[in-house]
């Protein structure tokens with residue numbers, strides 16, 4: 709049994725849960741001891757970030773490292789392309805999510821509560837996010853998922869972050885229009901059974917977090 713240290717609205721925890729589900733691995737979600745950001749959690753997981761896993765006493769942080777570990781632990785179904793160069797390109801797309809797209813959205817989190825919102829910052833940051841999405845449309849060629857018909861490791865972050873963007877759009881009035889290829893990619897992600905199963909529980913958790921922020 710794998711313990712997944714997570715909290716319900718955590719983007720990167722949902723990204724890992726997609727791989728746990730795709731591989732059919734037994735896991736349980738566990739709240740960080742002492743709460744999010746606590747010293748007790750940092751004593752256990754020095755990175756202090758969510759998610760982390762505890763697999764029979766082996767502790768590992770960072771969603772991408774965890775997903776690579778799970779993909780090797782349970783090789784079926786394979787979640788990287790067999791071809792060396794396609795795999796390298798897929799890894800680059802996974803990194804674009806973690807280092808470029810998701811952080812541009814995360815910058816809005818302190819502004820979801822309207823009483824704390826800096827509207828000029830949100831307007832500027834909306835432009836940054838839209839730029840990242842346009843960049844994604846240029847660097848990726850989903851068909852219909854990033855590496856073909858099957859969910860791969862590099863889809864997992866996008867499946868969650870595009871959902872986050874869609875849910876923040878209403879309350880924050882971002883008005884970001886997805887370019888057609890990215891909209892088609894998002895529809896293909898939502899149609900994937902593993903993504904659909906995760907979103908069935910992740911969406912309400914995200915909605916509850918946004919509602920708690922919006923209502924102060």
Ligand SMILES: N[C@@H](CCC(=O)N[C@@H](CS)C(=O)NCC(=O)O)C(=O)O
Nearest residue numbers: 718719720756757758759770771772
């Ligand atoms: N690169 C890390 C980022 C994880 C991350 O930022 N997690 C958030 C929760 S979704 C977090 O722990 N934030 C608190 C912090 O960075 O101290 C990963 O992929 O696991």
